[in-house]
Amino acid sequence: MASTVDVKLDFPRYTERLGAASIHAVQRIYELDSGKSKGFLSSHQTIKKFDYDEISNILHEMAIVVPVKEEKLKLLEGVLSGIPNECLVIIVSNSPRGPVDRFAMEAETVRQLDRFMDKRIAIIHQRDPALGELFKKIGYTSILDSSGSVRNGKAEGMVIGLLLAKMYDKDYVGFIDSDNYVPGAVNEYVKIFAAGFGMASTPYTNVRVSWVFKPKVRNNSLQFSKWGRVSEITNRNLNALLAGITGFETEVIKTGNSGEHALSMPLAECLHFSSGYSVEPYEIVDIFEKFGGLIPTNFTRMGEKGVEIFQIETRNPHFHEDKGKSHLNHMLEASLGIIAASKICPDDLRESIQAQMAQISDSAGSGKNTDWRKRYPLIEPVCSVPMAEFAKGVREKAETFFRHGGLK
Ligand code: GDP
Numbered sequence: 001m002a003s004t005v006d007v008k009l010d011f012p013r014y015t016e017r018l019g020a021a022s023i024h025a026v027q028r029i030y031e032l033d034s035g036k037s038k039g040f041l042s043s044h045q046t047i048k049k050f051d052y053d054e055i056s057n058i059l060h061e062m063a064i065v066v067p068v069k070e071e072k073l074k075l076l077e078g079v080l081s082g083i084p085n086e087c088l089v090i091i092v093s094n095s096p097r098g099p100v101d102r103f104a105m106e107a108e109t110v111r112q113l114d115r116f117m118d119k120r121i122a123i124i125h126q127r128d129p130a131l132g133e134l135f136k137k138i139g140y141t142s143i144l145d146s147s148g149s150v151r152n153g154k155a156e157g158m159v160i161g162l163l164l165a166k167m168y169d170k171d172y173v174g175f176i177d178s179d180n181y182v183p184g185a186v187n188e189y190v191k192i193f194a195a196g197f198g199m200a201s202t203p204y205t206n207v208r209v210s211w212v213f214k215p216k217v218r219n220n221s222l223q224f225s226k227w228g229r230v231s232e233i234t235n236r237n238l239n240a241l242l243a244g245i246t247g248f249e250t251e252v253i254k255t256g257n258s259g260e261h262a263l264s265m266p267l268a269e270c271l272h273f274s275s276g277y278s279v280e281p282y283e284i285v286d287i288f289e290k291f292g293g294l295i296p297t298n299f300t301r302m303g304e305k306g307v308e309i310f311q312i313e314t315r316n317p318h319f320h321e322d323k324g325k326s327h328l329n330h331m332l333e334a335s336l337g338i339i340a341a342s343k344i345c346p347d348d349l350r351e352s353i354q355a356q357m358a359q360i361s362d363s364a365g366s367g368k369n370t371d372w373r374k375r376y377p378l379i380e381p382v383c384s385v386p387m388a389e390f391a392k393g394v395r396e397k398a399e400t401f402f403r404h405g406g407l408k
């Protein structure tokens, strides 16, 4: 029988467990597209194959949220071109409205592309005054700043994207940065998300992309480095958190700062999101806090089914905009700060993080008494948002909410 296979990847080599949370070791893609073959010669027990229909069915239930803040329009266009048409695309922008209205340029780019692309795309501005008013009215104030607008920050944009995905009844939501130079890599991320959800044995799943290489230009040549400095330090500290709790050293976590990650809706709607760039590592910390069985929580029913974290390595290298050293320091500080602030962080790790912070040149954290939770406030889980009221408010009041491809 002729069969078509889309993605082929290995099963996790090992899994670390903390209470009801399972963290699978990094998995590799063996074939991005195995083509049309007449059956398989061998059936490897260590390899999972997905055919086109399986992947496609999952993508139909998936929204891809693309956060954007002042990125080159060419890059945004490339990212959109890499997302398969089954997915609903949700762009959440926090680009300046003046003196040059960058958001209007993004909206216009999307409107033009709509003539050539067959995608359903929604775009909204994070600081649309109607969003702020709506959240205030329904009491979802943890996402607002003191002036009543949605706060600046990547996490804040992601949560708006998550709410829109929920409004369109999606079962899965994936996040893909808009500053990616390689549309083929974006296409791979989406397939990786689908493959992760396809492997999951629980409705509560987090799929995180691990980049095979993050190339940098050094002395006029490309260096295919494996890890950025920030990722390396964040991962080391997340692994120390896990080891401090279980008593067993581990290197299982490789995706602490991955901007490309996806959540099943039942998991996404009960997570807290940590402000700004601390959002990605906090996802892992929050899963440990809620499902690790260390502190009492309200999530026992979910605990029975378990929560799975998949980490899947790409074949495409990750090329994105270089935002400079100060941005990286900021990101590192946010990542370490929220680990130290966690109730489940052992005291010696907290002290070690304090010492590491002192090494970050422009960190605010060299002072001992920084309140990290205050600096990176938590956004409440979206399950507390009344969806009918949210949907009605956004559709009727938000002037920056544009929809394409027949989306209602
Ligand atoms: P890095 O790749 O992790 O170093 O971080 P980036 O600065 O590239 O940011 C990741 C993504 O989030 C990019 O697509 C940014 O355009 C986007 N982004 C950054 N800040 C904000 C924000 O405040 N709101 C929204 N909606 N997107 C943001």
Ligand code: CO
Binding pocket: 177, 179, 320, 321
């Ligand atoms: Co980037």
